[in-house]
Amino acid sequence: MPEQHRWPQLDQIAYGGDYNPEQWPRETWHEDVRLMREAGVNMVSIGIFSWALLETEEGVFDFEWLDTVIELLHENGIAVDLGTPTASPPAWFFAEYPDARVIDRDGRVLGFGSRGMVSHSAASYRDAVVRIASALAERYADHPAVLMWHVHNEYGVPVAEDYSPHAVRAFRTWLRERYGSLDELNRAWGTAFWGQHYGDWEHVGAPAAAASTVNPAQRLDFARFSDHQLRACYIAERDAIRAHSDKPVTTNFMANQEFTTDLWAWAKEVDVVSDDHYLTAADPEAHIGLAIAADLSRSVGGGKPWMLLEHSTSAVNWQPRNVAKRPGEMARNSLAHFGRGADAIMFFQWRASRSGAEKFHSTMLPHAGTDSRIWREVVDLGAKLGRVSEARGARVQADVAILWDFESFWGQSLEWRPTQDLDPRERIRAFYERLWRDGITVDFALPGADLSGYKLVIAASQYLLTRDDAANLTRYVAGGGTLAVSYFSGIVDEHDAVHAGGFMAPLREVLGCDVEEFLPLRAGARAAVDYTAADGGAHRLSADDWQDDLRITTAEVRGTYAEGPGASKPAITRNAHGDGTGWYLSTRLDAGALETVMGDVYADAGIAPAGLPEGVEAVRRVGEAADYLTLLNHTDTAADVPVDGVDLLTGAATGGSLTLEAGGAAVVRLEG
């Protein structure tokens, strides 16, 4: 598929949101398009939950209302991102095919009345999604308003795994293809343990609830399979659309929020990566989680611009406490996504629903109407995005990669690990947060990727690491790279089997050490480290949760445990390997400790903090004609940033320094 097909044919940054006109009388539609124009909306996503109204009985279609909506939008210059409504099959579907309901791990049959509650392995469902997607594509392929296709909605949410008989049968088929023989499956799963040997394919099932811990390799494969089944449904819809249309097809990811879909694999199947992102309200620094999500969306797409298909103007409704955004926060969030590569800024949803499960979710047009802070900020944001549209297509460049591997997450999240305190995403956030504060831009990468372009690679929690991928990391360092590995990495292979040779054996060469024994700590216990910095300074570093009993081969010991079961043993090591350096950090260092150690790691990698004022975020997009620096002040006080160029939001030249007001933002076209 040629590159030019991969972006909807808009001449601005896309701005808009999900639009659900079927919830409103037709007179409201006219008010909607008028207000959309007022807000600068240039594209909306429609049809996402409209199946029951489009296919009123099996095979009986009613497109009249949708024709009308699309025509009305088109007349008003608003483009359409046309959804397939397959995330929510109609009531008639479940009545006709009750066996297509999801059965959860405990054997509960999940009923109709919510969304996302269908077995993606049921042939009846696959047939139905192809039918509706084909019908939509056939009808609207050539409509000039329709610029792109939006398949389904947030695959994997709210439920990714299905234990129905359909899924069990499909799992067997998938396993036969994966392993070829039962002998190979028995070997891969280690079924000699606990007497789980299979002598017949028909005896192999899904890893449903059992009396105790179920075979972990089986569960890991079931996670792979479940992801595969969702993706197979996506591909079936996409191909049904492509039979009629060559406009770009996407489906909205939930990067850094939903972990059952392997976005690296999904990104290969979409024409443009798109993402939904919602702040974690309980986190006062939720904008860091946002930055991770944005960088991940960009990374899985190979660095190309991507679309933010959903975020919120203010509070959501499904978290324990749904904190409203403060004035200006929506714009900062939007520009943060833009700064990290998003060329579309869209929302769930246009107008607040009066009924249903999400009526307390904020929207572009709130229950309070247009005499409201939110509406005024929505209109203002539309104008702002127009002013920065020249930056479309510019690319973000990063010197640092953090490994992000869904399969490793799946393996590590299984039962009976050394301690419940292990949390791979916590460590990724900790390292990322350190780099964010230092103003250093990050890509995410798979451990088997070409890493040669990075000065620093961080394995924050790479539990599952194949020999091949470990060799890739080793080659990267030998070639001059700097690698920082945090604990509980390199433990198992792709079958969740401990590496022959012991924990971290595949990284022994590059790190100059391996792990003789894990020393997890009791709740509340501390694990301080006495660390000698590169400048000779002595530091007592704070840490907890975990220690290792290390065996040193070639590594230099840079930190030693001051307390805990590992007291007096090595805690932090540095190993020269080839032209590069491998660091190992064997405990959960806190933020201050990470700052100290990462300072030395940066030096090895030849990078340095950007020296920004605290709480100011800066990301650069490199365009063909110019570079653009997005600057966001997340604090309550103004901050001065040395920068030379023109702030596109105001049109003013910075004259060498720009004052970001409290909560303020700028997008500077750089000079010189």
Place this chain on the structure above:
Amino acid sequence: MPEQHRWPQLDQIAYGGDYNPEQWPRETWHEDVRLMREAGVNMVSIGIFSWALLETEEGVFDFEWLDTVIELLHENGIAVDLGTPTASPPAWFFAEYPDARVIDRDGRVLGFGSRGMVSHSAASYRDAVVRIASALAERYADHPAVLMWHVHNEYGVPVAEDYSPHAVRAFRTWLRERYGSLDELNRAWGTAFWGQHYGDWEHVGAPAAAASTVNPAQRLDFARFSDHQLRACYIAERDAIRAHSDKPVTTNFMANQEFTTDLWAWAKEVDVVSDDHYLTAADPEAHIGLAIAADLSRSVGGGKPWMLLEHSTSAVNWQPRNVAKRPGEMARNSLAHFGRGADAIMFFQWRASRSGAEKFHSTMLPHAGTDSRIWREVVDLGAKLGRVSEARGARVQADVAILWDFESFWGQSLEWRPTQDLDPRERIRAFYERLWRDGITVDFALPGADLSGYKLVIAASQYLLTRDDAANLTRYVAGGGTLAVSYFSGIVDEHDAVHAGGFMAPLREVLGCDVEEFLPLRAGARAAVDYTAADGGAHRLSADDWQDDLRITTAEVRGTYAEGPGASKPAITRNAHGDGTGWYLSTRLDAGALETVMGDVYADAGIAPAGLPEGVEAVRRVGEAADYLTLLNHTDTAADVPVDGVDLLTGAATGGSLTLEAGGAAVVRLEG
């Protein structure tokens, strides 16, 4: 039904308890009646769990033992409140009709062996309860000992909702009757959201567990339906009894403890309101919860005297920690119910069961026998109640009403609300507690009730408020009333749909403001208010959990946020409307803050605190011949109360002032 039928023909306050002679050999029965007489017991409730012994097989009855028990009680001058045993169908019933078992929301079939585990939608159950109720009524209608009928036991406990096929079918029937057409149901439920449109009645089901949040209007209707099904069973039994007997029929409520039955609707169906009440042991001021329950029991019955059918002499057995009552506490509890309108003081149960689930529940005759504190206090209480019996029939009068609306509770308790900190009953308790401490008596009322008799009406948490009910409140204020509204009120209509016009739109006129956006707080965050009192005094009020972003139209701003996301915005407003005043309190004020604000509200309403010593409770009953003031000292020190009259408990004239000893009580026939 004429008024005289509505109270059992006793010439004293009813005193006694549940009596389960079937648990004991017959020789024990004679000891029982002897001790009942010693304690002053004049009525007992029997037969409540006797189905399996009365109908030993389907249609085969054995009344011999019950004849004997009733005769023995009658011979000893003890009246009978005769129960129908339908809360606990026999083992043969479930063996014959296994489909009549309850299925819970997760699909679990609830088994025999407990109680209350039957589908109230199963025809087999309805037939069976009519058969046993008819048989009992026919046999005992004319027995002089039987003064009243006690149908079933605590409807809604332990399980109110049933998702069995019987329930699903009945739900469909109920919905057809409610909505008439599918179009109307689709509109009411907002099924356009998430593609839940129904094209066939047969596709509509119960809101069983699904993958994500289920349609809230459906769930609200299912709560209504479940309440309706319980009540329909009650009515079937009641009518079966009335075919044979004109003695009063009741069923025991659980006011302020069980929230699945709409007691306003139930109270219309009973001849006399009766209630069961148990203290919340973890609450050191559980007597305030008791007062709420008593006031609610009185209020749902329109102010008429009511019966306390169950409470406990000391600890219960089903709470996490079952704290025993301290000496004198049982009498204070009993007199608190009496003071708030109860003309019957009864217990679960007479004699402690040696076996079964409730053997650790306290009783009138404890395991320890008659040489025990409890027994001595039981005997003493019987005597006390004899001395206050002249007050029977006297009515409690209240100047203040707090809105209490089960439908609003049901709506608000659904998933995905703005914050999990919202708890309607917490706010009702907070306002009630303020009034309790001020010695101001409270009624509860529905928002659509005639409120004209009240000086002050409080909407502590009226999430669901129809336009009509809002108009009723508005008229009440226009007519001179004072209305105090706490946050998250007036949000949705009867279908859980946000009011057109925005949050609190229906109250905009009376309050002079509405809510542009909710600002729920993070856990632990504070929301102080700078408040200017009517006397000009400045107060910093403590609050948390919630703020609103208000839009003021005509209201006067009396308090402003000093911190939090609403900082510097209006927090507390007062609005003159017609001849009255509407207050709005937009945050969770703590007890001290409420004291300050309510002082001003009281002044608007023309009421004032009673000026009682701290921890002293006082309630007045207004009789035809005299008024009676019940005084209770909940503290550990003596307290003087200015009062003129005769303390019926001691027979002594107070001479203008009465000293209540620590933990003491008095019932004063007022003079002058």
Place this chain on the structure above:
Amino acid sequence: MPEQHRWPQLDQIAYGGDYNPEQWPRETWHEDVRLMREAGVNMVSIGIFSWALLETEEGVFDFEWLDTVIELLHENGIAVDLGTPTASPPAWFFAEYPDARVIDRDGRVLGFGSRGMVSHSAASYRDAVVRIASALAERYADHPAVLMWHVHNEYGVPVAEDYSPHAVRAFRTWLRERYGSLDELNRAWGTAFWGQHYGDWEHVGAPAAAASTVNPAQRLDFARFSDHQLRACYIAERDAIRAHSDKPVTTNFMANQEFTTDLWAWAKEVDVVSDDHYLTAADPEAHIGLAIAADLSRSVGGGKPWMLLEHSTSAVNWQPRNVAKRPGEMARNSLAHFGRGADAIMFFQWRASRSGAEKFHSTMLPHAGTDSRIWREVVDLGAKLGRVSEARGARVQADVAILWDFESFWGQSLEWRPTQDLDPRERIRAFYERLWRDGITVDFALPGADLSGYKLVIAASQYLLTRDDAANLTRYVAGGGTLAVSYFSGIVDEHDAVHAGGFMAPLREVLGCDVEEFLPLRAGARAAVDYTAADGGAHRLSADDWQDDLRITTAEVRGTYAEGPGASKPAITRNAHGDGTGWYLSTRLDAGALETVMGDVYADAGIAPAGLPEGVEAVRRVGEAADYLTLLNHTDTAADVPVDGVDLLTGAATGGSLTLEAGGAAVVRLEG
């Protein structure tokens, strides 16, 4: 069965572990036996999870690989404890007999893929276990390497109760045998309560999940039944083996870790008691829990030596945080078991599994290989055990017995007890810990046992106590014994029915008091006691959770409540009865309080603390030729212990005093 059959014919302390060669290629087996010899391993347990590899289809056996393994072990002088693999039926079994799957209390069918997930009431399972056990016994009965039989694995783990139709039918049969008539069952279960009367045996079921609390006597009987069913399966296997072999048969218990099997009953059915023990990682003094487990293993076997069939060299993998053992801890644990009567010290497992649920469980040969702390300690421990082997067969003697009664645990663990703070094992641990710190050795005993050999008997939490057993305790005191009873003892009979006469009535004579009412405390409340010691000293004792309202008959009040609902009432009493003394402690005394009170109790019993240094454990085994004192230093500092003899671990004579280094151990053959 003659005594000599009851111990495997080894001339050393057994040393080794579970060996699962089927997880490894055959070349690894040769390395295994070489390393076993290096470590001093003389016995391994094999075949425990090998069913699927031994019976590849129903009735089709493949013993070749097992023949080879046993022969290889035999050639290397390593004995075999041969397991029956019945804890983990093969996949083909569940495919053929899906009805043999366990159904849990909520109705969930537990699937294949874990272990221990079979209905022990299914005839198909019983037939299958007899077939495989017979086949193994027939084939290997005469193999000289096979010294004993190891049936199944950890009965009761991970699931002991089964609610399948098989279980329901078997439960009815078991009840008919137990009660003879339905009348008797109705009486025993108190079915008059809540209308649960049964008129037909077919209506009686298992106590599955219901809407509220299920009949407690039914649940208690179901716990007895579930234990019985497991044991019946064991007996069937044992008898199948005995038809071919007269070598000892055992099954591995989980003393003080698993509470669904009544080890007193089980111990009668095994030729030698064996136990698995794992430290509770969260407990910094987990060695005290170990000591309890070891003493219980010895006690259920009547004091005879027993086998530790499994423990761990370091961390396990199934606890929330799996703390590794510190250097020397494995040896101290091992010698603690030895000191308390174990003549076998074995591990789960020999070589770390690369795959499966337990790959993070420590082993004798860890993932890290032989260049590791664990391996070096394993080799050292093998040598140590060789040096102490002369002590085999020596017996531990105790002056104190603590009552340990599984049926009482089962009764007390049911719902709706006076407070959730009641925890029988917590109190047993508290008293045991006091005695452990005082260096006083403890047996465990049933309340109906012959207690005449003990100076002191402690009923730490004997909720269920029959009249007969209470009489036994009373006779014990009358005969000169000292009895200390803690609260919530003597409450119910064998049917969970409160004793006629009130709480603790059966102990009224021996204790000189009974309980009028329970006074459980609110969370966090305190219950201090003013106590007068035997020496006249006044003590304020710290306590919480519970108080009683006592009625004193003949007892002397030694402590009075200083606070709480029982303030100024008796808290601790002492009663002279016959030639002995009965103490009652009515609250949860903390460790310091117990030290004070137990000092007086010891004096009555004529025992005294051993005066060991803090943290030093000492236990004596009395042999025919000599006595052996095992000494363990659990602290981080050296400690001197006065002892005369030869330390077998070093061969050095102590010369009157022995210095135990930090974490050190000694086994001293005593002199004089």
